[in-house]
Amino acid sequence: MSQAEHEWLAQAVRRVEADPRAIHLLFPQAERRGGPDARGALLRALRGDSAVISAVISDLYVRGDSGERLAILSALPDLDAGPEAVGLVEDALRTNDTRLVAAALGPYGSAWLDDHSFRQGVLKCVFMGIPLASVAGLERRFDAELARMLSDYAAELRAAGRPVPHDVMERI
Template sequence: MEPDELRAALSAVPEPDWLDQAVRRVADEPDAVGRLFAAAGRRCGRAPLPAAPDWTADDAARVLLLTMLPADRVVGQVETLYRYGDAAEKRAVLRALPWLPIGAAAVPLLHDAIRTNDTRLVAAALGPYAGHLDAATWRQAVLKCVFMEVPLAVVDRLDERADGELEIMLAGLDEERRAAGRSIPADATALLDRLRLTTKEA
């Protein structure tokens, strides 16, 4: 969702006035973002948004707060909030990255998220900002989604970026699972089938 859509979806949070004031305050006082970011779960709630069930109210509120930071303060604040945040706060930082003026400066945060075993962070790391990941790292992240059974629907531009190397990796995993009497998830099988078809047509 775009920031304007998130703002509209947050109109029914428990304390909309608090959110409005918090957004304005971050624009005027960037150093206040830490306290407000941490308070968002308590003040806005953690319920899924009706307009976007894969987003929670605290996710959306935190993303809005980050989009209000002055450009020269974004990188430092984002790194700090991610480093010291809990899992929900880290996920909100990752989800905000596509809308922040930071270029590729936050790629190390993606690397950290992908190394975790938290499915929420791995999924958030493969959103639109993952376009900054190099091909090898991106492939490994997709394979980790398969291992962790994270739905591949979370991977931005999956069909566009999937290539022959990913096909080889998925095929190897598929063979390993079959030898053990198991299988890879259905969405991974479907991706492998599409890649194989592309290879045959090439």
């Protein structure tokens, strides 16, 4: 990180700590002015109760580009967002952006998604070629229904003469 990036980020963090609404102005320019980890630092600087933090994060996510959304999803485990931010994870799982889908099934998504949504997210990873090793908490959340879903998918692939991904074969 350059000296200019370091100075910008330090000032930006202080502004967000003093006034969480300042993040709306700073977040879009954070990576360009403060370096690749600046967005996460600004998010971690948010203070207040989980409802306030969740509202700010949701607004940033809705208005953000893919890079901003990825930063938010990646930072969720470090924030005091509570279960209120699970809608952002569900939104990311509806995209076709492999980076967002993989981030959605990180530690926050693994902790807060309901069983059905988690299973569907895992299956979407398989469809999109995202390695199952990137799914946080998969071993803990793996159940008979997910095993059945993966087995059914593997059978469909075999019937179509297509190869079954190795990480699926390991789990069925």
